[in-house]
Amino acid sequence: MGATIVEKIFSSRCGSPVRTGDVVMAPVDGAMIHDITGPLAIQKFYEMGGVRVFSPSKVIMLFDHQVPADSIEAAENQVFMRKFAAEQSIYNYDIHEGVCHQVTLEKGRVHPGDLVVGADSHTCMYGAVGAFATGIGSTDMGFVLKFGSLYFRVPESIRAEVTGEFQHRVGAKDLILMMAGKIGADGATYKAIEFTGETVGGMEMADRMTCTNMAIEMGAKAGIVPPDEVTWRYMAERGGAAPVPLASDPDATYAEKRTFEVSDLAPQVAIPHNVDQVVEVGKVAGTPVDQVFIGSCTNGRFEDLKSAAEVLGSLSFSDRVRVIVIPASRTEYLKALRAGLIEQFVTAGALVEAPCCGPCMGGAFGLLAPDEVSLSTSNRNFRGRQGSTAASVYLCSPATAAASAIRGEITDPREV
Amino acid sequence: MRVWKFGDNIDTDAIIPGRFLTIYDPAELARHAFEGTRDEFRLNVQKGDVVVGGRNFGCGSSREHAPLSLKGAGVEVVIARSFARIFYRNAVNTGLLPIVCDQADLIADGSEIVIDLTNQVIIAGKGRLPIEPVPGFLNAIVEKGGLVEYARSLTEVPLCTESRR
Numbered sequence A: 001m002g003a004t005i006v007e008k009i010f011s012s013r014c015g016s017p018v019r020t021g022d023v024v025m026a027p028v029d030g031a032m033i034h035d036i037t038g039p040l041a042i043q044k045f046y047e048m049g050g051v052r053v054f055s056p057s058k059v060i061m062l063f064d065h066q067v068p069a070d071s072i073e074a075a076e077n078q079v080f081m082r083k084f085a086a087e088q089s090i091y092n093y094d095i096h097e098g099v100c101h102q103v104t105l106e107k108g109r110v111h112p113g114d115l116v117v118g119a120d121s122h123t124c125m126y127g128a129v130g131a132f133a134t135g136i137g138s139t140d141m142g143f144v145l146k147f148g149s150l151y152f153r154v155p156e157s158i159r160a161e162v163t164g165e166f167q168h169r170v171g172a173k174d175l176i177l178m179m180a181g182k183i184g185a186d187g188a189t190y191k192a193i194e195f196t197g198e199t200v201g202g203m204e205m206a207d208r209m210t211c212t213n214m215a216i217e218m219g220a221k222a223g224i225v226p227p228d229e230v231t232w233r234y235m236a237e238r239g240g241a242a243p244v245p246l247a248s249d250p251d252a253t254y255a256e257k258r259t260f261e262v263s264d265l266a267p268q269v270a271i272p273h274n275v276d277q278v279v280e281v282g283k284v285a286g287t288p289v290d291q292v293f294i295g296s297c298t299n300g301r302f303e304d305l306k307s308a309a310e311v312l313g314s315l316s317f318s319d320r321v322r323v324i325v326i327p328a329s330r331t332e333y334l335k336a337l338r339a340g341l342i343e344q345f346v347t348a349g350a351l352v353e354a355p356c357c358g359p360c361m362g363g364a365f366g367l368l369a370p371d372e373v374s375l376s377t378s379n380r381n382f383r384g385r386q387g388s389t390a391a392s393v394y395l396c397s398p399a400t401a402a403a404s405a406i407r408g409e410i411t412d413p414r415e416v
Numbered sequence B: 001m002r003v004w005k006f007g008d009n010i011d012t013d014a015i016i017p018g019r020f021l022t023i024y025d026p027a028e029l030a031r032h033a034f035e036g037t038r039d040e041f042r043l044n045v046q047k048g049d050v051v052v053g054g055r056n057f058g059c060g061s062s063r064e065h066a067p068l069s070l071k072g073a074g075v076e077v078v079i080a081r082s083f084a085r086i087f088y089r090n091a092v093n094t095g096l097l098p099i100v101c102d103q104a105d106l107i108a109d110g111s112e113i114v115i116d117l118t119n120q121v122i123i124a125g126k127g128r129l130p131i132e133p134v135p136g137f138l139n140a141i142v143e144k145g146g147l148v149e150y151a152r153s154l155t156e157v158p159l160c161t162e163s164r165r
């Protein structure tokens, strides 16, 4: 009987065949901590009697949620983590590189076939390069820092085959929102979602990241795209190793196989207050918005900013809207800067911030007042996620966000 | 045990909003538990109260602040029809017992219940609601009262690479 890519990764890490449902104490290839979940993970590491971390070169550390420090407490947490990094010889990207998931991938810290954990739920994004990556809490991370391994239950996989060609100004974010709507907020709980099919094969890495990033919004433990030429090219640009074949066997056992056709897909919007409340943009078109956020680990890459800029052209953003643009990393910021996108956004009336999580988490800046409406390219629209629990957050693609920011109300990007 | 009943898809932003994540002390976090979502909770919760949710309790972020804020409020047990994966693990790890009960919907807000772990049932009024056992591999952690205590009892971990060789 064949194996899924997830079973193969666990088998290779364990050195012998393992199957879905097996519980294994597996060694990890990478462990990511940031300024919010890191301090507690370090505290737990010490409480567990930790002295030296399992492998300093496998620990990825950076600050992105509250940067530059927006409170004395945040500053203190960062001091605490810097000390730990120095003491343990861990390389710390600190505050200047950008959002954790983007930085981890673009620095080549995760490879196809790796088993990686991060103290952040969107760690599942690393599946874009064909790794098994999952989010864990701080106490689990404390354990990982000490022992370099963790208990995993090898999950079932859902095979999501995506076919068809996107219409103009429709793309990966619309696909993943549509999938969240169909699968539901807990439809993939404890499982891995394997993204396959011609549409995924045709996607560049940026779009694949948008998809795997949101696997958690369906409850999934991981999202994974089997590595192909696109992956190996991405890895080669980062000094990665030579390609090794890694894919599910044709006779692998899946919990479920689903197909998604995108040829007729309209731009999608998740309406308040759950990510699986998804409608076509037309259903909510005309809804006035107070703030538009283009950024986050889901959609803060150069390709996302470019797609927003293409809709914008030489137009301006509506005076009624506060537009906040945040590139996901320093690298992506520089690409956008050199391509003239930053100038274009600022000229159109946007506020462009340095790479960080920004309003996505509602912890730093860009918070919403009661009754305000935000349209966001991030991944969560939970009540209170971006400020007041009486505010509303809608989620959409960068193209839809740009179109809506121009008109001051939710707008189909195909109409601008 | 007095019940605080919540609905489906209670996310971690609802349990503890993002702006309080620089806090790590459970007692301090408890002062903001469910802030803006259900303010009477933090004002009136008593030691030994139990939180009951519907499906997908604790979805969203990996923030351990969520189970810690409940523990800080004196809650030792959370019951739900189902849990989001990371919250479930975090709860076990921090010594908050997550109990899966398919009929959690039958438990009323403000009611008194008894949890009988030996017989794996919740006694709620006249009803006896079966509960699912904690998966075997997490039992040792539950028994120790959390992952820190469990980890302290280990000198080495039984890696799959070693046990299978």
Ligand code: SF4
Pocket: A064, A065, A099, A100, A101, A120, A122, A296, A297, A298, A356, A357, A360, A361, A378, A379
């Ligand atoms: S951008 Fe948002 S979802 Fe991504 S890591 Fe930051 S807070 Fe989390």
